[in-house]
Amino acid sequence: MGSDGKLPTSAMVAKGPKGWAQRFLNVGFVAGFLLVLLTYAVVSQQSQRFGAVVTSPDDVAAISKQAIKAPGETGSAQEDGGEEKAKTTTPAEPSADHHQHQDTSGDSNQDDQQQPEQEWRPKAVVTEEPPKQDDTAAKPFDNGKVVLTTAGPYSDTCDVFGDVRTNGTAHTVTLVPATSFTERREWTIKPYIRRTMSGIPEVTVTQLDSTSASSPAPVCTVRHHVPAIVFALGGLTGNYWHDFSDALVPLFVASRRYGGEVQLLVSNIQPWWLGKYEAIVRRLSKYDAVDLDKDDQIRCFPRVTVGLRMHKEFDIVPEFSPDGQQLTMTDFTAFLRETYSLPRAAPINLKQTPEKKPRLMLLHRGHYRKIVNVPEIVKAAEDAGFEVAISDPRFGVQVDELAKSVNSFDVLMGVHGAGLTNAVFLPKGAVVIQVVPYGKMEPLAKLDFGDPIVDMELRYLEYSITAQESTLLEMLGPDHPVIKDPESVHRSGWDKVAEYYMGKQDVKLDLERFAPTLELALDHLRQQ
Numbered sequence: 101m102g103s104d105g106k107l108p109t110s111a112m113v114a115k116g117p118k119g120w121a122q123r124f125l126n127v128g129f130v131a132g133f134l135l136v137l138l139t140y141a142v143v144s145q146q147s148q149r150f151g152a153v154v155t156s157p158d159d160v161a162a163i164s165k166q167a168i169k170a171p172g173e174t175g176s177a178q179e180d181g182g183e184e185k186a187k188t189t190t191p192a193e194p195s196a197d198h199h200q201h202q203d204t205s206g207d208s209n210q211d212d213q214q215q216p217e218q219e220w221r222p223k224a225v226v227t228e229e230p231p232k233q234d235d236t237a238a239k240p241f242d243n244g245k246v247v248l249t250t251a252g253p254y255s256d257t258c259d260v261f262g263d264v265r266t267n268g269t270a271h272t273v274t275l276v277p278a279t280s281f282t283e284r285r286e287w288t289i290k291p292y293i294r295r296t297m298s299g300i301p302e303v304t305v306t307q308l309d310s311t312s313a314s315s316p317a318p319v320c321t322v323r324h325h326v327p328a329i330v331f332a333l334g335g336l337t338g339n340y341w342h343d344f345s346d347a348l349v350p351l352f353v354a355s356r357r358y359g360g361e362v363q364l365l366v367s368n369i370q371p372w373w374l375g376k377y378e379a380i381v382r383r384l385s386k387y388d389a390v391d392l393d394k395d396d397q398i399r400c401f402p403r404v405t406v407g408l409r410m411h412k413e414f415d416i417v418p419e420f421s422p423d424g425q426q427l428t429m430t431d432f433t434a435f436l437r438e439t440y441s442l443p444r445a446a447p448i449n450l451k452q453t454p455e456k457k458p459r460l461m462l463l464h465r466g467h468y469r470k471i472v473n474v475p476e477i478v479k480a481a482e483d484a485g486f487e488v489a490i491s492d493p494r495f496g497v498q499v500d501e502l503a504k505s506v507n508s509f510d511v512l513m514g515v516h517g518a519g520l521t522n523a524v525f526l527p528k529g530a531v532v533i534q535v536v537p538y539g540k541m542e543p544l545a546k547l548d549f550g551d552p553i554v555d556m557e558l559r560y561l562e563y564s565i566t567a568q569e570s571t572l573l574e575m576l577g578p579d580h581p582v583i584k585d586p587e588s589v590h591r592s593g594w595d596k597v598a599e600y601y602m603g604k605q606d607v608k609l610d611l612e613r614f615a616p617t618l619e620l621a622l623d624h625l626r627q628q
């Protein structure tokens with residue numbers, strides 16, 4: 101730790117009064133309140149959606165194949181990885197305002213009146229997967245099989261087994277049956293984990309029939325012996341939290357079982373993204389990612405999964421892992437620790453080394469939802485026995501540097517925002533303190549960070565500020581509905597919530613009120 105020279109070493113921080121500014125860490129990410137917009141919509145829709153899932157399980161279909169004589173397969177097949185497509189590492193990253201915020205809240209207008217579902221549990225969606233095995237359950241894959249999964253609040257995916265051929269430029273995935281006859285069928289899948297996301301090209305999955313004379317099976321030009329995963333980038337990626345929630349976590353879940361022996365076919369490819377997270381993506385797939393939209397080959401695979409699934413925002417529900425793997429968020433964070441060679445798997449042991457100070461990273465947002473009394477918080481935390489460093493969120497930092505920095509801390513503290521995503525790099529058993537802005541934001545805070553952090557087996561502490569700790573009180577006065585009646589603001593829709601609670605609010609912690617939270621963090625570390 102501290103190897104990059106930007107991190108405060110114990111020597112730097114240990115003694116003497118000093119301006120907090122000098123201890124800024126230049127760690128960064130895109131921090132944006134946009135990230136929450138989408139999940140806000142999801143929170144407020146969940147009970148409805150899940151209700152539908154539970155009562156209509158038949159939108160999960162397993163489709164069998166019958167047969168047909170396989171059309172000529174004589175193509176000039178190359179071996180695995182024949183085509184090396186763009187996987188550049190050019191960090192041409194978008195700026196924060198580049199994120200197109202393709203808002204799905206539009207379809208939540210009808211439930212303005214609905215309170216966010218606070219206590220939804222994985223249990224409620226257990227019926228999502230596994231797919232119903234219909235008539236086809238007993239059939240081996242020799243003839244091929246398409247398994248479509250459309251249940252759940254977020255994602256549609258299609259698993260195609262057998263002789264599967266992709267045409268990237270056409271966005272088609274074709275199952276060519278080996279022997280018997282069946283009807284031709286077709287599905288379209290948007291391979292981004294949020295089915296409502298706009299700007300993502302759809303992929304058409306076709307199972308051919310015996311009369312495919314009208315549309316003959318494409319001839320393989322590249323033959324792969326490993327499965328493929330088709331998925332889309334773009335969307336909300338570019339926001340650090342969405343990078344994990346919408347892509348890295350679902351990709352981990354989909355690909356971990358292959359131990360690197362899987363070909364990624366990426367639609368809407370973002371070279372900067374693949375560059376930024378190269379260390380992670382490389383460990384999930386040994387092969388260079390193929391730019392699907394430009395891929396003019398016919399690639400043949402034994403299995404293709406079209407689309408990724410998200411179980412919960414920034415989280416994994418073990419029961420829903422493919423192939424019964426029971427993956428967890430701690431598998432994901434352990435994987436990240438390996439990937440970035442993070443030295444600490446556990447936080448400080450205050451029992452064994454009581455003379456040592458636990459380290460607290462205070463995320464300091466530069467724009468909205470910032471903490472206005474940082475120096476006082478630093479002093480309070482130091483008085484409580486912490487060594488404190490301030491992290492100034494900036495975009496463009498190297499992830500490995502950030503990961504190593506965060507891993508050297510025992511407590512991560514910040515106001516609700518993308519910076520808390522860095523919890524994934526903490527040692528297991530460390531503490532995260534989420535400061536929840538004023539305005540009934542707890543359900544969102546829990547969904548975006550609270551639940552995932554608990555599933556990472558970190559100690560999660562939530563500190564909800566009062567109106568007195570919000571700059572909104574001074575700005576608007578005690579009689580403004582934003583102060584007096586947050587529920588009415590929520591009922592009016594996301595716009596005002598975003599404008600006031602997410603956008604115009606800064607935070608001034610009442611340190612007396614906050615002190616017990618610091619004590620809880622210390623208590624927890626003493627028990628490690």
Ligand SMILES: *[C@@H]1O[C@H](CO)[C@@H](O)[C@H](O)[C@H]1NC(C)=O
Nearest residue numbers: 267268269270318396397398
């Ligand atoms: C892929 O599909 C497109 C559109 O149908 C077609 O024009 C093209 O020839 C196909 N590519 C190959 C390599 O067959």
